[in-house]
Amino acid sequence: MIWITSFLCDESQSFSTFAITKKVANTIKMKQLEKTNCEACRFKSCAAEVLDSNELQIMAQNCSGVVFKRHERIFREGRPHSGIAYVKSGLVKLHKTGPSHEQILKIIRPPQYIGIPTVLAGKVNQYSVTALETTHICFISSDTFRRLILLNGRFGNEIINTLCQDELEYFHRSINQAQKQIHGRVAGALLFLAEHIFDNDTFNMPLNRTDLGDFVHARRESVTRTLINFRNDNLIAVSGHTITITDKEKLRTISKLG
Amino acid sequence: MIWITSFLCDESQSFSTFAITKKVANTIKMKQLEKTNCEACRFKSCAAEVLDSNELQIMAQNCSGVVFKRHERIFREGRPHSGIAYVKSGLVKLHKTGPSHEQILKIIRPPQYIGIPTVLAGKVNQYSVTALETTHICFISSDTFRRLILLNGRFGNEIINTLCQDELEYFHRSINQAQKQIHGRVAGALLFLAEHIFDNDTFNMPLNRTDLGDFVHARRESVTRTLINFRNDNLIAVSGHTITITDKEKLRTISKLG
DNA sequence: ACAAAAAAGTGATCTGGATCACATCTTTTC
DNA sequence: GAAAAGATGTGATCCAGATCACTTTTTTGT
Numbered sequence: 276m277i278w279i280t281s282f283l284c285d286e287s288q289s290f291s292t293f294a295i296t297k298k299v300a301n302t303i304k305m306k307q308l309e310k311t312n313c314e315a316c317r318f319k320s321c322a323a324e325v326l327d328s329n330e331l332q333i334m335a336q337n338c339s340g341v342v343f344k345r346h347e348r349i350f351r352e353g354r355p356h357s358g359i360a361y362v363k364s365g366l367v368k369l370h371k372t373g374p375s376h377e378q379i380l381k382i383i384r385p386p387q388y389i390g391i392p393t394v395l396a397g398k399v400n401q402y403s404v405t406a407l408e409t410t411h412i413c414f415i416s417s418d419t420f421r422r423l424i425l426l427n428g429r430f431g432n433e434i435i436n437t438l439c440q441d442e443l444e445y446f447h448r449s450i451n452q453a454q455k456q457i458h459g460r461v462a463g464a465l466l467f468l469a470e471h472i473f474d475n476d477t478f479n480m481p482l483n484r485t486d487l488g489d490f491v492h493a494r495r496e497s498v499t500r501t502l503i504n505f506r507n508d509n510l511i512a513v514s515g516h517t518i519t520i521t522d523k524e525k526l527r528t529i530s531k532l533g
Numbered sequence: 534m535i536w537i538t539s540f541l542c543d544e545s546q547s548f549s550t551f552a553i554t555k556k557v558a559n560t561i562k563m564k565q566l567e568k569t570n571c572e573a574c575r576f577k578s579c580a581a582e583v584l585d586s587n588e589l590q591i592m593a594q595n596c597s598g599v600v601f602k603r604h605e606r607i608f609r610e611g612r613p614h615s616g617i618a619y620v621k622s623g624l625v626k627l628h629k630t631g632p633s634h635e636q637i638l639k640i641i642r643p644p645q646y647i648g649i650p651t652v653l654a655g656k657v658n659q660y661s662v663t664a665l666e667t668t669h670i671c672f673i674s675s676d677t678f679r680r681l682i683l684l685n686g687r688f689g690n691e692i693i694n695t696l697c698q699d700e701l702e703y704f705h706r707s708i709n710q711a712q713k714q715i716h717g718r719v720a721g722a723l724l725f726l727a728e729h730i731f732d733n734d735t736f737n738m739p740l741n742r743t744d745l746g747d748f749v750h751a752r753r754e755s756v757t758r759t760l761i762n763f764r765n766d767n768l769i770a771v772s773g774h775t776i777t778i779t780d781k782e783k784l785r786t787i788s789k790l791g
Numbered sequence: 792a793c794a795a796a797a798a799a800g801t802g803a804t805c806t807g808g809a810t811c812a813c814a815t816c817t818t819t820t821c
Numbered sequence: 822g823a824a825a826a827g828a829t830g831t832g833a834t835c836c837a838g839a840t841c842a843c844t845t846t847t848t849t850g851t
Contacts, residue, residue, distance in 0.1 A: 373708040374717075374791045380704050392697035401701055424690050431689030432682050438696040439650035443659055445703045446638050450631040453710065453750045456807065459632075484829065492711045497808055499830060533632045714837065742799060755838055757800060798847065805840075810833105817828070 313338060318363040318411075320386045322433035330427055337419035343406040350390060350404040358416045359390045365410025366472065366481055370489065371402040379482075379490040382407070384472050391434070394420070407481040452492045455533030460491040461501045462530035465511065469520050477519040571596060576621040576669075578644045580691035588685055595677035601664040608648060608662040616672045617648045623668025624730065624739055628747065629660040637740075637748040640665070642730050649692070652678070665739040710750045713791030718749040719759045720788035723769065727778050735777040 313319070313335040314328060326334065340363070343349055349360055352371060362385040369381040369389065380402065383389060393401045394417040424431040451463055464487065469476050482490060488498045505511045510526050512519040520526060571581060571593040584592065598621070601607055607618055610629060620643040627639040627647065638660065641647060651659045652675040682689040709721060722745065727734050740748060746756045763769045768784050770777040778784060 371704055371708060373712040374789070375712045378708050378711060380707065391693070392700045395694055395697045395701075402704060421690070424693060425686040428683040428686050428689055431686055431693060432679070435649070435682060435689060435692055435696065436653055438693065438700065439653045442650045442696065442699060442703070443653075445700070445707070446629055446660060449638065449703070449707060449710075450629060450636050452707075453636060454631040454633045483827095494809060495829080496810085496831085500808095503830080531632070741797095752839060753799080754801085754840085758838095761800080792851100794850090796847100796849075798845100800845070801843085803841085803843105805838105806836100807839095808835105809837095810835075812833090813831085815828100815830070817826100819826070820824090821822105 316363075318386055320361060320388065320433075321437070322388070322430050325429040325433060326423065326427060330423060330430070333419060334415065334423065337416045338413050340411060340413050343410045343412060345406055345408050347406050348403060349406060349410070349412055350393070350400045350402065352400050352403040354400055355398050356390060356393050356400045356417070358414045359388055359394060359420045360404065361413040361415060362387045362389060363411040363413055365412075366407040367404055367410055368407055368482070368486070369402055369404050377489050378492075379486060382468075382472060382481075382490070388434070388437070391420075391438070455530075457491070457493050457497050457501055458504070459530050459533035460493065461487070461498060461505070462510075462526045464491050465505075465518065465520060466523070466526060466530055468518075469523075476521075476523065477517060480516050480518050574621075576644055578619060578646065578691075579695070580646070580688050583687040583691060584681065584685060588681060588688075591677060592673065592681065595674045596671050598669060598671050601668045601670060603664055603666050605664050606661060607664060607668070607670055608651070608658045608660065610658050610661040612658055613656050614648060614651050614658045614675070616674045617646055617652060617678050618662065619671040619673060620645045620647060621669040621671055623670075624665040625662055625668055626665055626740070626744070627660055627662050635747050636750075637744060640726075640730060640739075640748070646692070646695070649678075649696070713788075715749070715751050715755050715759055716762070717788050717791035718751065719745070719756060719763070720768075720784045722749050723763075723776065723778060724781070724784060724788055726776075727781075734779075734781065735775060738774050738776050 313323060314331040316323070323331065323334065338361075343365070349367065350356065362383055364385050367383045367389070368379050369383060370377055370379045372378075383404075389404055390400070393399075424434065452460060455463070468478060468480075472478070472481075480487075484495045484498050484502075488495050491498070493501075502511070502513065505526070506513050508522075508525075510520070510522045510529075512521050571577070572586060572589040574581070581589065581592065596619075601623070607625065608614065620641055622643050625641045625647070626637050627641060628635055628637045630636075641662075647662055648658070651657075682692065710718060713721070726736060726738075730736070730739075738745075742756050742760075743753045746753050749756070751759075760769070760771065763784070764771050766780075766783075768778070768780045768787075770779050
């Protein structure tokens with residue numbers, strides 16, 4: 276069974292719950308429902324690799340692809356969840372509202388499942404997820420996901436691997452954000468984007484200054500000043516939205532020493 | 534097969550690697566090796582509940598109990614890991630060294646597995662774990678743990694549940710630590726101890742001021758001053774190491790507003 | 792029981808980065 | 822293509838909490 280699109284994307288939930296603005300109505304119209312063939316999928320996850328033909332069939336029958344454009348919400352914090360999202364391609368930010376402002380908890384590039392913990396915590400999204408560029412998502416119903424975990428220990432094992440990886444990253448990030456000052460944190464973020472997201476020292480900055488601030492626990496103005504310092508010291512080159520890391524070693528030292 | 538104690542506890546690793554100080558030698562002598570009977574265990578984990586008799590047998594044969602006293606290390610960051618630790622009773626802090634000082638990432642009360650991510654990340658502990666009071670630990674070899682995950686999907690499922698729970702907690706903590714100021718963070722820590730660790734508004738503070746600082750991202754002196762403020766405002770009563778929360782509502786407000 | 796070592800408390804000072812209040816530059820929108 | 826909206830840059834000011842340099846209290850070891 277394929278879900279109908281209006282169960283899948285966040286905007287469509289507004290459909291039943293709230294008055295339909297013109298914008299929302301447009302968004303829904305534009306969402307294409309893609310039938311999935313998980314077995315032949317070019318973007319198969321590590322976890323899906325261990326599933327047998329029969330299990331992939333189960334997945335395919337409860338899975339549906341949707342395309343999101345930059346700035347479109349995939350999950351919205353506090354709204355009923357729409358299953359587990361598998362990021363097939365694109366780039367996504369995971370964010371949550373705090374007492375004084377928004378915070379970016381994670382930047383996720385494919386292949387990666389998102390929303391696994393949400394499914395556990397009840398019916399409501401624990402955080403928002405927004406596309407940073409055109410992103411292909413496969414939604415998998417949480418029941419199916421759970422069923423596959425119970426059915427195939429190797430699938431669960433792979434999921435455990437990624438959750439554990441995440442946990443170690445949070446520990447690392449938590450310590451960095453708490454004990455380094457802003458230069459170190461911004462340097463770390465630039466290196467993270469170059470090395471872990473884009474695999475390239477030149478990249479198109481996917482976050483604006485405010486977002487970058489929300490990511491490194493700082494305010495817009497401070498990020499601006501830090502970036503300008505880095506540019507003046509010839510650690511980076513900025514041209515429009517393109518950033519090039521020109522002195523990686525020095526940047527790494529700044530990131531390390533805080 | 535039962536492991537010999539000297540493979541299990543952190544101190545014993547010093548045995549082979551470093552000169553044996555009198556203190557370390559004493560510690561080793563005092564460690565009692567407990568044969569485990571997982572099937573009859575009074576402290577069975579949620580995950581172990583789903584194992585059948587045969588699987589519990591496997592666990593029992595690769596599992597060994599050790600008692601740690603307050604301040605004894607269970608894991609030491611950077612040292613080879615000694616399997617997964619199951620906290621049967623007691624209380625434990627999980628901590629990691631940062632660029633400028635130590636940080637407490639988590640306070641763990643039973644029942645809980647610790648060290649699952651470490652096992653993945655190679656042979657070396659990614660963080661330290663220290664007993665805050667007398668603590669009973671069962672060490673389970675990582676191979677056995679993995680084997681049980683592969684063997685029984687329900688076991689893996691339970692592990693996934695706890696890992697997901699943790700992830701949501703980290704998100705929450707990360708936002709709180711970043712966006713609240715010290716009064717809010719200390720208030721939050723006191724409520725956390727009362728509500729999630731001791732289930733009691735009166736409790737024996739298991740952390741000294743420096744540790745409490747490492748837990749709430751603040752320095753010793755600031756924690757002292759905050760605690761004295763709270764006492765002067767009659768939100769808490771302090772007598773020796775015993776803390777009583779006397780105005781929970783006001784404390785909760787402070788925690789919420791930051 | 793006493794010396795030594797930790798832990799806790801206290802006041803004075805300093806500072807990183809938040810905050811405010813704008814100016815400028817860029818992107819949408821109609 | 823002009824006007825509105827949004828993103829970025831800049832200087833001035835302020836303050837929470839770190840840091841320092843002690844004293845006092847408590848715990849530990851012998």
